[in-house]
Amino acid sequence: MEIDLSFKMVSEWIGILLIFSVMAAIGNYVGYQYPFVESLIGMFILCLISLVGLIVEKLLPFDNIPAIIYISLIGLFVALPWFPLADLIIYYTSKVDLISLTTVLLAYAGVAMGKDLGSFKKVGLRGIIVTFAVIFGTYLGSAVIAHIALAYTGMI
Amino acid sequence: MPIQNKYNSDMDDLGEACKDYKLHLTILFCIIISEYIGVIALDIAGVNIVLMPLLYSLVLAIAFYIVKPFTWINKTQSDESSAIMMLLVGPLLVKLAIASGQNLTIIFDVGLAILLEQLGNFGTIFIGLPIALLLGFKREAIGMTSSICREPQMAVVMDRYGFTSPETRGFFTVFLIGTVLGTPFISIMASVLAYVIPLHPYAYGMACGIGSASMNAAAVASLSAIYPQLSVQLEAFSGMANLIAMVTGMYVYIFAAVPLTEKLYDILEPIFAKFVKEEEINIEEEL
Numbered sequence: 001m002e003i004d005l006s007f008k009m010v011s012e013w014i015g016i017l018l019i020f021s022v023m024a025a026i027g028n029y030v031g032y033q034y035p036f037v038e039s040l041i042g043m044f045i046l047c048l049i050s051l052v053g054l055i056v057e058k059l060l061p062f063d064n065i066p067a068i069i070y071i072s073l074i075g076l077f078v079a080l081p082w083f084p085l086a087d088l089i090i091y092y093t094s095k096v097d098l099i100s101l102t103t104v105l106l107a108y109a110g111v112a113m114g115k116d117l118g119s120f121k122k123v124g125l126r127g128i129i130v131t132f133a134v135i136f137g138t139y140l141g142s143a144v145i146a147h148i149a150l151a152y153t154g155m156i
Numbered sequence: 157m158p159i160q161n162k163y164n165s166d167m168d169d170l171g172e173a174c175k176d177y178k179l180h181l182t183i184l185f186c187i188i189i190s191e192y193i194g195v196i197a198l199d200i201a202g203v204n205i206v207l208m209p210l211l212y213s214l215v216l217a218i219a220f221y222i223v224k225p226f227t228w229i230n231k232t233q234s235d236e237s238s239a240i241m242m243l244l245v246g247p248l249l250v251k252l253a254i255a256s257g258q259n260l261t262i263i264f265d266v267g268l269a270i271l272l273e274q275l276g277n278f279g280t281i282f283i284g285l286p287i288a289l290l291l292g293f294k295r296e297a298i299g300m301t302s303s304i305c306r307e308p309q310m311a312v313v314m315d316r317y318g319f320t321s322p323e324t325r326g327f328f329t330v331f332l333i334g335t336v337l338g339t340p341f342i343s344i345m346a347s348v349l350a351y352v353i354p355l356h357p358y359a360y361g362m363a364c365g366i367g368s369a370s371m372n373a374a375a376v377a378s379l380s381a382i383y384p385q386l387s388v389q390l391e392a393f394s395g396m397a398n399l400i401a402m403v404t405g406m407y408v409y410i411f412a413a414v415p416l417t418e419k420l421y422d423i424l425e426p427i428f429a430k431f432v433k434e435e436e437i438n439i440e441e442e443l
Contacts, residue, residue, distance in 0.1 A: 008171070015174035016243050023184050024247075031191030031209060043247065050246025064406075066307060068369075071246050072399045075253025080260060090258050093251060098391065099208060099377035100191065101248045102370050106210040106339060107186040108237040108244065110217025111179070113336045115234035117222070123329050126291040130300050131333040134284040135342055135371070138304050139363050140349065141279015142397075147359035149269035156356045 005058035013054060017047035020104060027100045034095045042092040049074050170243070173236035178228040186216040195381055206347040206378045211340045241335075248369040252395035259392035266358065270397050273362045274404065280304060281417050288326075289421075289428040296326030302417035305330040306368045308405030316414065334368070343374035350382050357383045361390035365397025367405050372398045 021043035028039040053071030060070075078089050113120070120128075150156045173179070190209035198205045220229045256263060263270065284301030293300065299317065303309045305327050317323040342364075350360060357379060364375035376394045380387035 012170040046247035075250035076257040079254040079257025107213040112237035114221030137280035137283030142276030143363035145276035146273035146362040
């Protein structure tokens with residue numbers, strides 16, 4: 001099979017992830033008073049693992065496994081107590097607030113949405129209502145079942 | 157079957173996007189302002205509504221696109237941003253995964269609940285489908301409401317119904333709206349629901365993991381603002397639920413969610429058709 005991975009592609013990923021790291025570290029400094037350098041190291045770790053996941057997806061011959069799965073599994077693995085660098089990884093990534101990453105993501109989403117503003121108008125309120133109902137239904141359905149399961153197994 | 161995922165297809169713009177320093181500086185400006193404002197908790201009639209910085213950064217960025225003096229943010233930057241977003245989901249997922257990995261022992265205690273909780277994702281079918289039919293959607297409703305419409309289901313819906321089918325159109329409508337508006341929506345909804353329907357915080361924590369990294373993060377952050385002493389558990393449970401939802405998402409979707417939605421559609425559609433006047437639904441050209 002043909003491996004669809006070029007040096008150019010990887011260097012572009014690295015470029016974007018570096019920019020993201022600096023931005024997120026500044027965001028963490030402003031919003032959560034985390035030390036800038038420690039946040040930045042934390043971001044580098046998060047980005048490095050993403051990069052490995054992206055590359056692994058290109059190298060392995062399983063077409064239907066998306067990179068997000070590899071990225072998640074690697075992230076899970078390196079934080080397990082018996083992984084030698086786990087303490088270090090956990091320490092530095094704890095200097096990156098989860099929600100601060102979403103703040104950056106949504107800023108790009110806002111610009112990305114710009115060109116779609118017209119279609120948002122056309123799909124209109126009906127599309128938005130259905131989307132919200134979908135999210136609401138998924139969230140509440142899951143929470144109710146989780147609550148019952150937790151109560152049944154005596155965890156709460 | 158070759159499965160296209162959004163991760164691969166949208167990345168052509170990245171080379172230019174790297175060098176577009178005006179875009180990045182604008183984004184940085186939005187982030188600094190948003191983080192500086194920080195979390196605002198509004199108390200409206202006893203219901204605590206949590207407003208997150210992500211909401212302000214979204215609004216600010218849209219404003220930069222709309223307001224004319226900022227000419228360096230236009231359609232090109234919009235395309236670049238779409239490509240960048242796909243990449244930024246990665247570190248977010250890693251952060252969630254690390255939260256799960258380091259707390260694996262407490263996750264084992266509640267493992268059964270996290271597994272069963274996945275069934276709750278069918279809640280969208282029972283709540284979403286009737287609402288979509290009521291609003292006059294037809295076959296689109298199947299694509300729209302059979303799942304949360306994220307990446308794991310994308311390939312399936314295109315493969316099963318074809319790229320130009322109404323089902324796929326519906327799917328992408330929810331995908332698009334969910335990407336942008338879903339995240340701020342769930343962050344506010346999570347804080348309101350925690351007060352209106354007081355289920356255990358752990359249950360809501362698991363529910364946050366619905367297979368979308370940004371929605372997961374937003375919902376967990378809202379819950380953590382309400383239950384700061386539980387934030388470690390909430391992040392760990394949601395991260396694990398999210399991972400399971402992503403790994404199993406495609407198969408659950410093929411073998412359970414889609415057949416269930418179609419069955420329910422066949423039952424409900426004739427009933428709703430009597431009430432909802434025939435409307436020409438045309439959302440073709442915009443997607």
